Amino acid sequence: MKIVNQNERASLRRRVDQGTEDQRKSVQSIIEDVKNDGDQAVLRYTEQFDRVSLPDYKVTTEEFEQAYDSLDGEFVTILEEAAANIRAFHEKQLSTSWFDTSPDGTILGQKITPIDAVGVYVPGGTAAYPSSVFMNVIPAQVAGVERIAMVTPPGSDGSVPAGVLIAAHILGIQDVYKVGGAQAIAALAYGTETVPAVDKITGPGNVYVALAKREVFGDVDIDMIAGPSEIAILADETARANEVAADLLSQAEHDARSSSVLVTTSRELAEGVQLEVQEQLKELPRQDIARQSVEDYGMILLCETWDEAVDTINEIAPEHLEVITEDPFQHLAKIKHAGAIFLGPYSSEPVGDYFAGPNHVLPTNGTARFSSPLNVDDFVKKSSVISYSQQALQQNGDKIARFARLEGLEAHARAVETRKERWK
Amino acid sequence: MKIVNQNERASLRRRVDQGTEDQRKSVQSIIEDVKNDGDQAVLRYTEQFDRVSLPDYKVTTEEFEQAYDSLDGEFVTILEEAAANIRAFHEKQLSTSWFDTSPDGTILGQKITPIDAVGVYVPGGTAAYPSSVFMNVIPAQVAGVERIAMVTPPGSDGSVPAGVLIAAHILGIQDVYKVGGAQAIAALAYGTETVPAVDKITGPGNVYVALAKREVFGDVDIDMIAGPSEIAILADETARANEVAADLLSQAEHDARSSSVLVTTSRELAEGVQLEVQEQLKELPRQDIARQSVEDYGMILLCETWDEAVDTINEIAPEHLEVITEDPFQHLAKIKHAGAIFLGPYSSEPVGDYFAGPNHVLPTNGTARFSSPLNVDDFVKKSSVISYSQQALQQNGDKIARFARLEGLEAHARAVETRKERWK
Numbered sequence: 126m127k128i129v130n131q132n133e134r135a136s137l138r139r140r141v142d143q144g145t146e147d148q149r150k151s152v153q154s155i156i157e158d159v160k161n162d163g164d165q166a167v168l169r170y171t172e173q174f175d176r177v178s179l180p181d182y183k184v185t186t187e188e189f190e191q192a193y194d195s196l197d198g199e200f201v202t203i204l205e206e207a208a209a210n211i212r213a214f215h216e217k218q219l220s221t222s223w224f225d226t227s228p229d230g231t232i233l234g235q236k237i238t239p240i241d242a243v244g245v246y247v248p249g250g251t252a253a254y255p256s257s258v259f260m261n262v263i264p265a266q267v268a269g270v271e272r273i274a275m276v277t278p279p280g281s282d283g284s285v286p287a288g289v290l291i292a293a294h295i296l297g298i299q300d301v302y303k304v305g306g307a308q309a310i311a312a313l314a315y316g317t318e319t320v321p322a323v324d325k326i327t328g329p330g331n332v333y334v335a336l337a338k339r340e341v342f343g344d345v346d347i348d349m350i351a352g353p354s355e356i357a358i359l360a361d362e363t364a365r366a367n368e369v370a371a372d373l374l375s376q377a378e379h380d381a382r383s384s385s386v387l388v389t390t391s392r393e394l395a396e397g398v399q400l401e402v403q404e405q406l407k408e409l410p411r412q413d414i415a416r417q418s419v420e421d422y423g424m425i426l427l428c429e430t431w432d433e434a435v436d437t438i439n440e441i442a443p444e445h446l447e448v449i450t451e452d453p454f455q456h457l458a459k460i461k462h463a464g465a466i467f468l469g470p471y472s473s474e475p476v477g478d479y480f481a482g483p484n485h486v487l488p489t490n491g492t493a494r495f496s497s498p499l500n501v502d503d504f505v506k507k508s509s510v511i512s513y514s515q516q517a518l519q520q521n522g523d524k525i526a527r528f529a530r531l532e533g534l535e536a537h538a539r540a541v542e543t544r545k546e547r548w549k
Numbered sequence: 550m551k552i553v554n555q556n557e558r559a560s561l562r563r564r565v566d567q568g569t570e571d572q573r574k575s576v577q578s579i580i581e582d583v584k585n586d587g588d589q590a591v592l593r594y595t596e597q598f599d600r601v602s603l604p605d606y607k608v609t610t611e612e613f614e615q616a617y618d619s620l621d622g623e624f625v626t627i628l629e630e631a632a633a634n635i636r637a638f639h640e641k642q643l644s645t646s647w648f649d650t651s652p653d654g655t656i657l658g659q660k661i662t663p664i665d666a667v668g669v670y671v672p673g674g675t676a677a678y679p680s681s682v683f684m685n686v687i688p689a690q691v692a693g694v695e696r697i698a699m700v701t702p703p704g705s706d707g708s709v710p711a712g713v714l715i716a717a718h719i720l721g722i723q724d725v726y727k728v729g730g731a732q733a734i735a736a737l738a739y740g741t742e743t744v745p746a747v748d749k750i751t752g753p754g755n756v757y758v759a760l761a762k763r764e765v766f767g768d769v770d771i772d773m774i775a776g777p778s779e780i781a782i783l784a785d786e787t788a789r790a791n792e793v794a795a796d797l798l799s800q801a802e803h804d805a806r807s808s809s810v811l812v813t814t815s816r817e818l819a820e821g822v823q824l825e826v827q828e829q830l831k832e833l834p835r836q837d838i839a840r841q842s843v844e845d846y847g848m849i850l851l852c853e854t855w856d857e858a859v860d861t862i863n864e865i866a867p868e869h870l871e872v873i874t875e876d877p878f879q880h881l882a883k884i885k886h887a888g889a890i891f892l893g894p895y896s897s898e899p900v901g902d903y904f905a906g907p908n909h910v911l912p913t914n915g916t917a918r919f920s921s922p923l924n925v926d927d928f929v930k931k932s933s934v935i936s937y938s939q940q941a942l943q944q945n946g947d948k949i950a951r952f953a954r955l956e957g958l959e960a961h962a963r964a965v966e967t968r969k970e971r972w973k
Contacts, residue, residue: 371963
């Protein structure tokens with residue numbers, strides 16, 4: 126891991142895979158096929174891409190039961206505790222409808238309504254994470270979404286990972302479909318004989334899933350297209366090098382394109398972390414991925430002043446930020462852009478991935494400048510409510526009509542003026 | 550305007566202009582040029598598309614002053630009152646950061662931060678609306694956005710409509726740039742010598758603007774791509790036909806693709822409105838547009854039962870909904886999807902376009918199923934805050950490590966376990 130002086134660093138590279146023109150065309154034709162042929166197209170593409178021929182693809186009660194047989198009960202208890210923590214945190218995000226009344230009789234307000242139906246994409250293979258199920262489904266449930274469907278690609282034996290099924294079952298999700306890729310996104314967006322259409326699709330996936338989400342966006346809503354994971358650690362000389370290194374590597378092991386950055390004013394810490402990363406790498410099962418990630422996208426940035434260090438963090442706008450300093454809370458006001466902020470030496474990033482409660486679906490690639498962790502507000506929408514009284518219209522009608530005419534909209538003006546008959 | 554039985558109607562057509570492949574390519578090359586050549590490219594495209602050669606394109610103090618000379622003071626007062634109402638409504642939308650502490654010392658929270666810089670696109674020509682300036686800028690200001698830039702295409706004489714400049718000036722916006730189209734979106738997204746880059750772009754525009762917003766999305770945030778305006782009116786026999794007709798026409802005059810729908814159980818009202826629409830159309834200056842809109846996308850839906858009428862509204866998920874019935878508030882609970890809900894006979898839709906306070910930037914084309922009026926939350930973002938205590942990590946560390954290992958992420962488990970040294 127390179128140590129670089131802050132003023133000598135090049136700007137950080139973007140790592141979003143936008144897909145090729147061929148990939149985009151292929152995704153478009155898969156979506157068209159699923160729109161036209163429904164289940165038949167879904168099963169055809171499942172056979173082609175997942176190499177398994179399925180008679181149907183809704184997960185059965187028996188499959189849920191088998192999943193429980195394959196995991197021990199103690200682990201199920203951990204999952205349940207995590208789910209309860211995540212639910213408790215997200216319940217605090219609930220917004221409420223409000224109204225405000227004026228003396229002239231006007232009532233203005235904002236009504237909050239949950240989205241009717243949501244689809245959650247859960248990746249397959251090595252990235253089949255029960256925690257993904259929790260982080261996508263629980264905010265939707267807390268928001269009051271009535272119908273939640275889950276899709277996940279089947280393995281070549283036609284099965285779905287037990288952890289994913291148990292996570293779904295813990296949350297009471299019954300509609301799980303064994304379908305992945307662009308065909309899964311199309312099925313959720315437009316519906317098939319088996320899968321009823323939804324209004325919003327969330328959850329991470331490969332480049333085909335991301336491209337398909339972009340295609341269906343507008344017909345349904347989608348969450349952000351996530352890039353590879355990233356962490357920045359803002360640390361002073363009180364941080365321990367072995368802990369900082371371990372946290373950097375916990376991101377690096379996700380993906381060869383993951384990014385791990387330490388920002389510090391302490392040369393001693395910088396050098397200690399550099400050594401520790403080399404040492405700890407040797408012991409990791411996913412060391413090939415982690416080493417590649419650290420070499421390509423890892424960096425130790427040495428800053429002259431603490432203000433410069435904080436500015437650097439805001440410039441990076443990291444997905445995960447750890448602040449490991451003597452009094453981490455004192456820096457909170459200055460941190461403007463970060464998906465999740467972990468304060469102090471005990472708040473190792475994995476604490477937030479699984480267990481503490483906040484969401485692990487976070488803005489990547491600097492998008493924390495303008496976007497937020499997945500949250501309950503992503504699963505509700507607002508409606509403005511306007512109830513004008515006769516008195517209010519009598520007082521303001523002429524002004525409104527005049528405003529409309531300035532904008533050249535005569536029918537707008539007349540719509541207001543036609544009410545005058547009521548008080549003549 | 551056709552009267553159609555609810556059970557005989559075809560589903561409503563979508564009216565989003567996705568652009569052609571040629572338009573998309575042209576937009577991509579404009580964006581590339583502005584990225585590479587900055588101001589030079591901006592001024593070249595302005596000459597090409599707006600047919601005016603400008604030496605520079607930032608609006609000067611003199612231009613603001615000239616705008617005031619061209620409009621009378623009474624109208625400025627109306628604009629100021631509208632701005633105050635809009636500000637008062639949006640101030641009620643402000644979310645606050647929150648924290649929650651546990652007995653074990655854990656602190657979890659959510660920090661709200663405004664987006665740093667926002668760009669607002671204001672269309673030119675006949676659609677140059679001061680109200681658009683208010684509705685896009687005020688929520689950003691209430692959110693605490695520090696820097697707001699505005700772009701709007703110049704006329705062939707190099708000027709910008711006075712109403713737009715005055716609206717900007719009332720809000721204290723000084724950075725107004727005379728540039729439109731895809732080149733304006735590119736300048737905002739990537740910056741030029743004259744225009745500093747922003748983090749989010751909002752505001753409506755033609756198909757080139759919409760395509761450019763789609764292209765830069767991800768590098769910056771954007772608001773929804775809006776379709777043509779639409780209104781649905783849910784009315785019973787207590788509604789007056791002339792008022793309902795006037796309100797339908799106030800949407801129809803916007804655009805030949807605007808949609809105006811009456812949903813009612815009263816045949817008498819249906820027939821009365823049909824007649825009134827014909828009569829009132831004759832008197833409208835924009836009658837060609839309004840007539841086309843009513844013929845192509847207007848409809849009077851006659852329902853058998855009131856429940857059917859309400860279901861129809863939820864299926865349409867209209868941008869604007871008027872409820873004109875004996876006791877309109879009693880229907881509020883049943884209305885699930887609508888951008889803005891206008892209750893009672895005095896809440897004519899134009900009241901909300903200009904003056905009452907709620908935003909007039911609303912979800913169109915059925916997207917009220919999953920999206921909201923433009924609001925203060927669109928200009929802030931959240932950061933999760935996690936401060937775990939030693940006690941919390943001691944109690945939960947092993948569970949977290951186990952969860953990580955189930956997901957195959959060993960470095961995650963070790964990051965947590967390395968802290969154990971601290972309490973050995």
